[in-house]
Amino acid sequence: MAPDHKTQKYDRQLRLWHAHGQAALEKAHVCLVNGTATGTEALKNLVLPGVGAFTVIDAAKVSPDDVGNNFFVTRAHLGQPRAKVVTALLQELNDDVLGHYIDDDITPFVAAHPRYFDRFSLVLVTGHVPAAALLALDRVCWPRGIPLLVVKTCGFVSTLRVVTRAHHVVESHPDTPVRDLRLADPFPELVAFVDTFKPFDDMTSAELTHVPYPVILLRLWREWRANHQDTPARGVPQSDTAVASAAASAADMENWDEALKQAFLAYTPTSVPRNVQDVLEHAILDVVANADAADEHAPVTNNSVVANPVANVTAGCAWPPTFWALCAGLKSFVAEHGRLPVRGSVPDMKADTATYVSLQRVYRDKAAADAADLHARVRAIAVPVVTTSTPTTSSVSLSRSSSVGPSPATSPGMAAVDAAPTTAPALQIEAATNIDLATVTEFARHAATLHVLSTPSLHDEYARAHPEWTRALSDDPGMLSIYVVLRAREVFYARQRRWPGAHAADSDVDTARLRSAARDVVKALVMGGGNALVIEAAEGGADAHGEAGIATPVAPAVDVDDWVQECVRAGPAELAAVAGYMGGVIAQEAIKLITAQYVPMMNTYVYDGIHSKSEVLKA
Amino acid sequence: MDRHAPSRALLGTQLFAQVENTRVLMVGAGGIGCELLKNLAMLGFGHIELVDLDTIDVTNLNRQFLFQRQHVSQSKAHVARESALRFNRNITIISHHGNIKDPQFDLAWFKSFNLVFNALDNLDARRHVNLMCVAGKVPLIDAGTAGYSGQSTIIQPGVTECYDCHPKPTPKTFPVCTIRSTPSAPIHCIVWAKNFMFPQLFGEDEDEGDANLVNDTTNAKQVQELVREAQALRELKRSAGLPGFAERVFVKIYRHDIERLLSMEGLWQMRQKPVPLDVEALVAAANELRDPLADETAHCRVRTIEETTKVFLQSTAALAKRYAASGPQSFDKDDDAAMAFVSAAANLRCHVYHIALKSFFEIKSMAGNIVPIVATTNGVVAGLMVLHALQVLEGRVLETTTDLLTAPPAAQHLVSRPNQVLARDKLFPPVSSCAVCARAYVQVAVDTASTTLGDLLEAIVDAFSVLPVDNVTVLEGARMLYDPDFDDNLGRTLADLNVPSHHAFLLVDAYDQDDQLVQPLSVYIQKSGKKGVEILGNVPQLWTKPAPPKVQDAPIAGGDELDDEVVMAVDDDDEDIIMTESSAAGNETGHVGRTRR
Structure with missing residues (x-):
């Protein structure tokens, strides 16, 4: 009767995300671009808890620097393909995980094989990658709804940008438990239950101590309303007084104390929270609502708001498109009832067991009725459901004995990909009749804590102006200056075809060039067009702007000199401790994205390891 | 390279x-x-x-x-x-x-x-x-x-707060009568199964628990019943490992003990009465079942009463066999039989008391106090x-x-709240009332077999001129070794006084003198073969400061309330839940059950 080895091995983490979170993780396939110290750390933290599969795309050969900062490679690996080495070593950490690698550079690879990315649940980019390649990856991941995580590291500083088009969270695990008693808007069954109690005046003191506080509040509130019909109903402090005077006569009774403490519930109506409104107003629901049976076979691939379209491999696969079908049902439920389904759980309170159990039953029955109502609505709705067309045969597992050809262009994975019939993921309309009541019930329980989170695409971030940052740039750039300098490195690369600080001898020249690139980035943040800076390698462009560039009235002079120098000083080196820290942060966010549980950090996380500071920037 | x-x-x-x-x-x-x-x-x-x-x-x-x-x-x-x-x-x-x-x-x-x-x-x-x-x-x-939360903090002694500057929450305790007679929540039944029933049935024989219970005279009748109950259980335990043992335990704790409790009318005036199990029918039904634990997918749902009875009987028999063969057992959440016993015993008790049952997985979390x-x-x-x-x-x-x-x-960090991966807290200077930070420390090498407390005290008072010769106390932990009115120990050697052989800190505190306070001193005893008392390293300077006016107790300094710190549990922590006497007077004599650490 020993628990199976997975339950045992993953015991501690299952308590965080439960069996269905683990199932989502085990179904996920994560792509790592570049087996750097940071990238390997992050992947290690996904392999240990049992991610389904990973693929490392990297053309580099193991260098002395890798040996110095990457725990997973040793001197014996020098000169071997880094993708192969780190894949083998990561694979060793967990037998349940499949490791693949592609010994190729991301820039040509993404251009040649955009469809290869269909299989991934999440793509993570680390190391020094030209911005042009980042934007190319963005163009591949964004339409497919695949979350893209971009990590840039330079010495002690690092940023993590999460790019997601529409990430949904059903179980957000709020810090304080959701309390859903509907005392301000009692449903008829609850009112009927309250009416079964004798008037308080007729109760013995023993009976008075057994009345649960929701009953006390509902009754007192109703009496108070009857006597104060002219007083505005909401937020009346006097209702506290009513409870207080009643409670005073029932001195030392804990249930009456509870009533006093919870009195605000009696006149705080249960609203539909902002986060849920955002979900219900999401554009994708219009598509769902407008899709009628006549269009059953019409592909809607061009629809611009499909989240995570590849059903079985994409992050958050536990819910979409089921998720959106459920949301469409919920929207209809809210439209008719003006409220969310009742959650159905009752917190601990003072009451005798029999009464407490009856009260629990009232809420539970209501929750069950609401779930059934929602279920009927969901079944009536047609939603775009994705048929899985990703050929599973094309995934190639690493075989230790297989010899890898020396030519990077012919890695073993590639032949299979190109040979496989690559059908694009097609969207079809199906009635969501296959969603069972248990799923609907679980969804209804979490209705108040749903989230849909979106960030701009990477292209949007680079291309558009950021008026929200303009003031910060001139007043107190703070950690925004780290962001600016890391973007400036990409401009530097586009102009020089190498990274700043690569050769100590050039450090003065590099500093000047990077400073100039930083000015151009600031200008782009104010006026837009930052994508052109990294795509078109304007030879000598840096010097062309010169001092005149910052004199433009709209572009504030931002002092980023410290970070420019730090960046040149650090060069391409990575520090093990920063890699360890960021590896943890990245994997943590990746797991939140993959399991669709907990609310992930959105947008750009900036870490400064020199001052132990961090900040989240909204691009 | x-x-x-x-x-x-x-x-x-x-x-x-x-x-x-x-x-x-x-x-x-x-x-x-x-x-x-x-x-x-x-x-x-x-x-x-x-x-x-x-x-x-x-x-x-x-x-x-x-x-x-x-x-x-x-x-x-x-x-x-x-x-x-x-x-x-x-x-x-x-x-x-x-x-x-x-x-x-x-x-x-x-x-x-x-x-x-x-x-x-x-x-x-x-x-x-x-x-x-x-x-x-x-x-x-x-x-x-x-x-998903964690923290790292720098503790620079004398400069920043130390780990003990803020009290840590103590393990949760429950009154004994709630556990033994009147449970009202699943956790009460789990604590009963794990900290009371498990050691009673499969642990070492313990008598002190009863003795302590008897001392509590608040409810003599109830206590007497509990003692009789425990005696009957010990009687029963002698047959551990023999056929029918599990069934006898089952009948005793879910019928006889409950019936006995029901006879105490006073307990049930304000409470819903427990209902003894229909033991014969359940045992018969259980015998028809196959091993319910074989289906692990059912760990996350609540099993039926018949299935639970089956689990109880088979795990009790297995543990009794182990007890008979290899002596007393202690609870371990990773021991399958122990965990099966606790989950089944707790759920059956929940059923008797009309408390909602829990799944195996949930009970394991609660019993093991497992931190994700x-x-x-x-x-x-x-x-x-x-x-x-x-x-x-x-x-x-x-x-x-x-x-x-x-x-x-x-700074100190808390990580990973929504949209706040890394939060930063300020570092604060040590809390002035901290029992660790507020003291000065000195290391002293002594031969504990020959050095007397008097020798040591003399050396200390010599070295620290601010210590008032006639007005100091010496404690070892909570034990008083010396004060001006208690000099009996001065002639005894440290070994004779049973000062521990390692990590012994003697606490030397000066009484207020001339309206001034003297910094309390901790003396670390380093054993050495040499005779005499040798102060190692630098002698720290003890601070002195004016004593506050003694008119009335000053209110607690507001600074201490800055502490809204989240105390993180740590990897692998499993502090046990302890049952204590319900003690309005703060009297915690009757620890029933055991703590693992």
Whole structure:
């Protein structure tokens, strides 16, 4: 009767995300671009808890620097393909995980094989990658709804940008438990239950101590309303007084104390929270609502708001498109009832067991009725459901004995990909009749804590102006200056075809060039067009702007000199401790994205390891 | 090839030289420890010692990546060392498979380190390391994780708050009568099954518990019943391992004991009465069933009463057999039979008392007090610990002592709240009332067999001129050894006084004198073969300050209330739930059940 080895091995983490979170993780396939110290750390933290599969795309050969900062490679690996080495070593950490690698550079690879990315649940980019390649990856991941995580590291500083088009969270695990008693808007069954109690005046003191506080509040509130019909109903402090005077006569009774403490519930109506409104107003629901049976076979691939379209491999696969079908049902439920389904759980309170159990039953029955109502609505709705067309045969597992050809262009994975019939993921309309009541019930329980989170695409971030940052740039750039300098490195690369600080001898020249690139980035943040800076390698462009560039009235002079120098000083080196820290942060966010549980950090996380500071920037 | 080139380039030659020459101690080679050792080794820390008393368990493998399946049940410290050395042979790593409180890890040994890292899984050891670091003035980086949250904090003795500056929550306690007679929540039944019934049936025979119960005269009749109940159980226990034992236990605890409780009318005036189980019918039904535990997918749902009865009977029989064969057993959440027994016993009791039943998985969480842990948070925290260490080495903690409240460069972190991956808290100076930080520490070498308390006291008073000769007290823990009205012990040797053979701190406190307060002093007893009393190292200067007017008790300083700190549980922590007497008078004599640590 020993628990199976997975339950045992993953015991501690299952308590965080439960069996269905683990199932989502085990179904996920994560792509790592570049087996750097940071990238390997992050992947290690996904392999240990049992991610389904990973693929490392990297053309580099193991260098002395890798040996110095990457725990997973040793001197014996020098000169071997880094993708192969780190894949083998990561694979060793967990037998349940499949490791693949592609010994190729991301820039040509993404251009040649955009469809290869269909299989991934999440793509993570680390190391020094030209911005042009980042934007190319963005163009591949964004339409497919695949979350893209971009990590840039330079010495002690690092940023993590999460790019997601529409990430949904059903179980957000709020810090304080959701309390859903509907005392301000009692449903008829609850009112009927309250009416079964004798008037308080007729109760013995023993009976008075057994009345649960929701009953006390509902009754007192109703009496108070009857006597104060002219007083505005909401937020009346006097209702506290009513409870207080009643409670005073029932001195030392804990249930009456509870009533006093919870009195605000009696006149705080249960609203539909902002986060849920955002979900219900999401554009994708219009598509769902407008899709009628006549269009059953019409592909809607061009629809611009499909989240995570590849059903079985994409992050958050536990819910979409089921998720959106459920949301469409919920929207209809809210439209008719003006409220969310009742959650159905009752917190601990003072009451005798029999009464407490009856009260629990009232809420539970209501929750069950609401779930059934929602279920009927969901079944009536047609939603775009994705048929899985990703050929599973094309995934190639690493075989230790297989010899890898020396030519990077012919890695073993590639032949299979190109040979496989690559059908694009097609969207079809199906009635969501296959969603069972248990799923609907679980969804209804979490209705108040749903989230849909979106960030701009990477292209949007680079291309558009950021008026929200303009003031910060001139007043107190703070950690925004780290962001600016890391973007400036990409401009530097586009102009020089190498990274700043690569050769100590050039450090003065590099500093000047990077400073100039930083000015151009600031200008782009104010006026837009930052994508052109990294795509078109304007030879000598840096010097062309010169001092005149910052004199433009709209572009504030931002002092980023410290970070420019730090960046040149650090060069391409990575520090093990920063890699360890960021590896943890990245994997943590990746797991939140993959399991669709907990609310992930959105947008750009900036870490400064020199001052132990961090900040989240909204691009 | 210089494998430390990246570190050297980024840290600069000077800081890197410090890193290479620093002696660091890390306590704990578990979840955080594995990550930390990797970081320290990669960064090039030249001398690392690590201590861990644990062996590797299969549930460690989802995060403690220096260990693999073939290492299960080997020493964590030794395996971690070997794994790390595979990747960096240029550094020295010394591993100790032992308890950090062992005699060999004395104050002098702690002082031989420049920096200590706490990567520990329990409160007691964490506090011990904190005390030794404060006493030895060694900077400490303390860390812990729970789920997606974690923290790393710099403790620079005398400069920042220490681990003990703020009291930590004590394990939750329940009144005995709630556990034994009138449970009203699932946790009460789980505590009953795990901390009372399990040791009663399969643990060592204990009589003291009853004696303590008898002393509590608040409800004589109830207590008498409980004693009779326990006696009957002991009677029954003699037949452990014989056929029919499990069924006899079942009948006793779910019918006879409940019927006896029902006879006490007073208990049920305000409560719903429990209903004894229909034992014959349930046993008969259970015998028809196959092993319900065989279906693990059912661990997450609540099993039926018949299934639960089956689980109870088979796990009781299995544990009784083990008891008969190999003696007393203790509860372990990873012991399948023990966990099956506790889950079934608790659920049957819930049923009797009309309390909602729980799934096996939920009960395991509650009984084991299992803290969720994941590799990612350990990675985050261990990275922070090393970056904090670099700040300490650069002296960037000390620089800020003057303006610590407003501009600390180094800080304490909580990670991963929604949209707030890394939150930063300020470092505060030590709390003036802290029992650890407020004291001065001195290390004294004595021959405990020949040195008397009088000899020691004389040497101390000589060395510290501010101590009023006639007005000091000496305590060892809570035990009074000397005060001006109690000089009986002055002629006795320390050995005779049973002053512990290691980690003994004698507390020397001066009474207020001439309206001035003198800093309390802790004297660490270092055993030596030489006769006489030798004060080791520098004699610290004790502060004195004017005593506050004694008119009335001053209100508690507001500064202490800044402490809205979240106290993190730590990796692998499982403090037990303790049952205590319900004690309005704060009298905790009757610990029933046992605590594992």
